[in-house]
Amino acid sequence: MSQGTPEPAAAAQHGTGHGRELPGRELAGALRAEAAERAAALTARGTTPHLAVVTATADESSAWYVRSIARSAEKAGLACTIADLGPEAPVARVHERLTELSADPTVHGIILQTPLPAGARLEGLASAIDPVKDVDGANPLSLGRLAAGLPAFAPATAEAVVALLDHYKIDPAGRHAVVVGRSTVVGKPVAHLLLDRNATVTVCHSRTVGLASTARTGDILVAAAGRPGLITPGHVRPGAVVIDVGTNPTPDGGLVGDVDPAVATTAAALTPVPGGVGPVTTALLLQHTVRAALTL
Ligand code: NAP
Secondary structure, X not given: OHHHOOOHHHHHHHOOOOOEEOOOHHHHHHHHHHHHHHHHHHHHOOOOOEEEEEEOOXXXXXXXXXXXXXXXXXXXXOEEEEEEOOOOOOHHHHHHHHHHHHHOOOOOEEEEOOOXXXXXXXXXXXXXXXXXXXXXXXXXXXXXHHHOOOOOOOXXXXXXXXXXXXXXXXXXXXXXXXXXXXXXXXXXXXXXXXXXXXXXXXXXXXXXXXXXXHHOOOOEEEEOOOOXXXXXXXXXXXXXXXXXXXXXXXXXXOEEOOEOHHHHHOOOEEOOOXXXXXXXXXXXXXXXXHHHHHHO
16 A cells, blocks of 8 residues: 555554554645646646636635635636625625626636625525536535536545545545535535445434444544544544544634544544645645636
8 A cells, every 4th residue: 555554444453553644735736736737738728727716704714715725726827716795795696796707708617615695505506606617516416416426526625535545545445434424515525426436435414323333333434524523532443544624723723623633543544634635625626627627
């Protein structure tokens, strides 16, 4: 196995968890470089891939995330437009802006940033994003196509989970993957992507009874609940691979995942927060935008 990461089932069998870290920066760098190369080739042919981010919130961490996407896009040679409609924007205005961008032939990828204005539902608004430009898989049609095994953009975070497993040569086929969280943004699409890769998948949520005992049956455990420290060593099968999707702000301005750091003593491998799923997510958004520009 590359990078010395143990096969989850084998490690579980022998109880040899040693908590190897699975950082995402190297993979993210490679994905960004590939996106930059393709963007340069497209630009040379007269089309610069163009990502638009629609935001309507005063949330500081969201604003930071949007700026970091724009910086990454521009560094990779993509154009990036931030359509900041402000926290008071009526839902109808957000819908209208998404419709305009969907019709704009110079725009190839569209992201609708959360949190949304009060009263808005992501699924409703995201329906206004043309599926061919839906680079973060927010339109319910994208999730439906994903579930049906048809080509579609997966939400970048969900795809980042599988991309990290691939990068570290951890094959989900035949493994039991437990996903904690069932949102349309992370949990459900991760479950579909893992099923597609022939894992046996269990999805847990806030009404799951006996979360720890179910989670402990996973060779691969994906934590996407948005609850800091939810996953403790008691939730983790010795030797399992743990992917921590959670990004929970701390009062001191830091970021922690859903997984208690003590899990490193039980798991064979664990993604860090920050520096795990996050950077891969951003890089995949660039890749998706370049792919959309190639097909439009
Ligand atoms: P979400 O919409 O709030 O969904 C959270 C899910 O976790 C729900 O399905 C919920 O169950 C479940 N859950 C909550 N508490 C639980 C508990 N105690 N036990 C079991 N399940 C529980 O959140 P999200 O948008 O999916 O995001 C999840 C996390 O990923 C957040 O920390 C978010 O910041 C992070 N995230 C990271 C990235 C990245 O790029 N790294 C991108 C997106 C999101 P119910 O359905 O029953 O309510």
